[in-house]
Amino acid sequence: MRYPISFSPLLDSLSASKDHSAFSTECDVSCHRPRHKDCEIKATRVLSRPITRQEHIMTDPAEHLLDWLRDAHAMEQQAEQMLRAQSGRLEHYPELKARIDQHLEETLGQQKIVAECIERLGGSTSIVKDLTAKMMAFGQAAGGMTQTDEVVKGANMSYVFENLEIASYTSLIAAAERCGDAQTKAACERILPQEQAMAQWLLEHIPLITTQYLDRSAAGQEAKK
Ligand SMILES: [Fe+2]
Known part of the structure; x- marks a missing residue:
């Protein structure tokens, strides 16, 4: 309007x-x-x-901090949905599936940690914003892909999503420090290495995932998931 x-x-x-x-x-x-x-x-x-x-x-910096924490919480909810969808579809890539399942467990823990920060600051986790909605669309696309090369596209998009998470927690750590909120800073510092490890794992394994996909495809085997 x-x-x-x-x-x-x-x-x-x-x-x-x-x-x-x-x-x-x-x-x-x-x-x-x-x-x-x-x-x-x-x-x-x-x-x-x-x-x-x-x-x-x-x-107010504290208002921004709370706002960004709510973004992070919605981001983790979307990550959960994306990881569940990917894990549920994978059949021929057991190593990738196992790493996704590990990060799914980590993601559930991250949701809890972020929610505790939000509640401590007097906020609510029930709000969806424009940025969050866009992020959700991205996550849904990454998790729900059914193209013939979905395993490769999914791994690539997961790498992008992990880097978005890395940027978000890096920003949150700086914001929490600026606000003198040591608890939120410590919480985000616990989460950040998990996102970095997942991003690094994906980056290292994308070549193998890609060649496995190409080999299966060339041999006439189901390759996409
Ligand atoms: Fe995460």
Whole structure:
């Protein structure tokens, strides 16, 4: 839906405004933090409606940290779905299947660790955002592929996904440090090596997976899974 006014003056005024002394009860755009009352007043005056999540300008580092933790939690839920789908389909690549199953177990532990961080900071894990939705689409594509070369494409996409996770936790560690949140920092530092190990394993094994696929295919055997 388009509104007859440009958002940019509104957004400029919101980002310029740093007076957080006046809060309403809670932001209804799902960040579960007190809404900046000044933003709400300006938004309501210009738009004649409550501000949306996208229009709500976050300035508090702790608010960003919580937001990114929720992204990470949704990312891990998507990772679980992707890994389960891949493991469930693989038949002729036992080493890959075993490594996926190992990382699935790790992923379930990561979900729990991230959820505990979110809850400790007063947030909720039930919120799905635009970025998360895009990530979910990616994960669903990677997990649900049924092309003739799905094992190769799946391994490649898993490598990409693991690197997204590595970037996310690297960012979260920096954010937690900036916020003085030692517990969240330690939690993310426990998760990060698991993602790095999985990415490294995939990178090292993609050549073997590829040649195994080509050999089976050339021999007229089922090769894709
Ligand atoms: Fe993960």
